[in-house]
Amino acid sequence: MTRPIEALIHTDALQNNLARARAAASGARVWAVVKANAYGHGIAAVYDALKAADGFALLDVAEAEQVRALGWRGPILLLEGCFDARDLDACSRLDVWHVVHRREQIEWLAAHKTHVPHHVFLKLNSGMNRLGFAPAAYRAAWLRLDALPQVDRIGLVTHLADADAAVDAGSDGASEDPHALPPSVARQVERFEAATAELPGERSLANSAATLRFAASHPAVRGDWVRPGIMLYGSSPDHPAHGSAAWGLEPAMSLRSQLIACQDVAAGEAVGYGSTFRSERPMRIGVVACGYADGYPRVAPGGNGAATPVLVDGVRTRLVGRVSMDMLAVDLGPVPGAHVGSEVTLWGRATSGAVLPIDEVAAAAGTLGYELMCARAPRVPTRVVP
Known part of the structure; x- marks a missing residue:
């Protein structure tokens, strides 16, 4: 029998989340961000559900080739641009748009021989200090690109560092307005x-958090294109301030397994490596076919204090003991009818319809839903479901 663990990719959730992005940024076009192999979901697995987007934004030429091979004929954007001058040949061949964020990329374009002028997005470093031209150098970079016969159109792009940041409550103590711009975003x-004043070209500023929080009320943030990423996969970009359900998002990935053993544990007995959990009373535990070699976080707490949530047969319970390479243990107290073969949902949607948001599991482990999605191991099989 095959080991009973799998990742289900829910096409209905992907479609719902894309629709939420489009509704939040009405009037703008939508890039579906599928970098990092669609945040660990698999580009091929999500393509049909996301092809209603206006374009696909991704990391490199290999991902662009995969999207073209799946049949996409619309816009594709390389979010970090070309890593080497040779990438420009692939951009010409595949008709891929690309970000320009440093001087060398402009010089590569100037030396590039092509009959197909390129569509680029010139990136401004507006304060995140990762990629992009400084404001004082931005207009000169635009003029240099505009003078090149290798360049057809120039879009204008930046990335917001704190779109998920909280806004202080008002002086009257009222709760924050989630749609107000944090000072750093403003x-x-x-x-x-200021840097793009009077420059022509399509504009793109909004990631998932900015799309949900600001696109509807701040046209300058909405721009012409929004770039939803994590929200497409059902994770809240500003958790814990707002859960995924508050934004109308649904989990696109469910990591499910089964109980492969049950044990009765006497009071005072330990569970797992390092004896990090010790039972305070007689209890029944279940052993789950999932461990850190599957991408489940080893640091997820399962001690006698705060513990990581898990669903067994759709009922919420908790992790007990330390996560092992191939197994973990859960408390069966809330699920007295559980048995070998009972369904375990590590995150996502149970067969019963109960939902365990990936953000809650990630928060318990001291990380983000992004990391758990991307860390899912190749040995965990994927199944695409409606």
């Missing part, structure tokens, strides 16, 4: 508007 938007 500064970045101001820098972008």
Whole structure:
């Protein structure tokens, strides 16, 4: 029998989440961000559900080739641009748009021999300090690109560092307005508007958090293109301030397994390596076919204090003991009818319809839903379901 663990990719959730992005940014076009192999979901697995987007944004030429091979004929954007001058040949061949964020990329274009002029997005470093031209150098970079026969159109792009940040409550103590711009975001938007003033070209600023929080009420943030990523996969970009359900998002991945053993544990007995959990009373535990070699976080707490949530037969319970390479243990107290073969949902949607948001599991482990999605191991089989 095959080991009973799998990752289910829910096409209905992907479609719902894409629709939420489009509704939040009405009037803008939508890039479906599928970098990192669609945040660990698999580009091929999500393609049919996301092909209603206006374009696909991704990391490199290999991912662009995969999307073209799946049949996509619309826009594709390389979010970090070309890593080497040779990538420009692939961009010409595949008709791929690409970000330009440093001087060398402009010089590669100037030396590039092509009959197909390129569509580029010139990136401004508006305050995140990762990629992009400084505001003082931005206009000169635009003029240099505009003078090149190898360049057809120039879009304008930046990335917001704190779109998920909280806004202080008002002086009257009222709760924060999630749609108000945090000061750091307002500064970045101001820098972008100043640097791009009177320059033609489509604009793109909004990631998932900015799309959900600001696109509807702040046209300058909405721009012409939004770039939803994590929200497409059902994770809240500003958790814990807002859960995924608050934004109308549904989990696109469910990591499910089964109980492969049950044990009765006497009071005072330990469970797992290092004896990090010790039972305070007689209890029944279940052993699950899932461990850190499957991508489940080894650091997920399962001690006698705060513990990581798990669903068994759709009922919420907790992790007990340390996560092993191939197994972990759960408390069966809340699920007295559980038995070998009972369904275990590590995150996502149980067969019963109960949902365990990946953000809750990630928060318990001190990380983000992004990391858990991307860390799922290749040995865990994927099944695409409606």
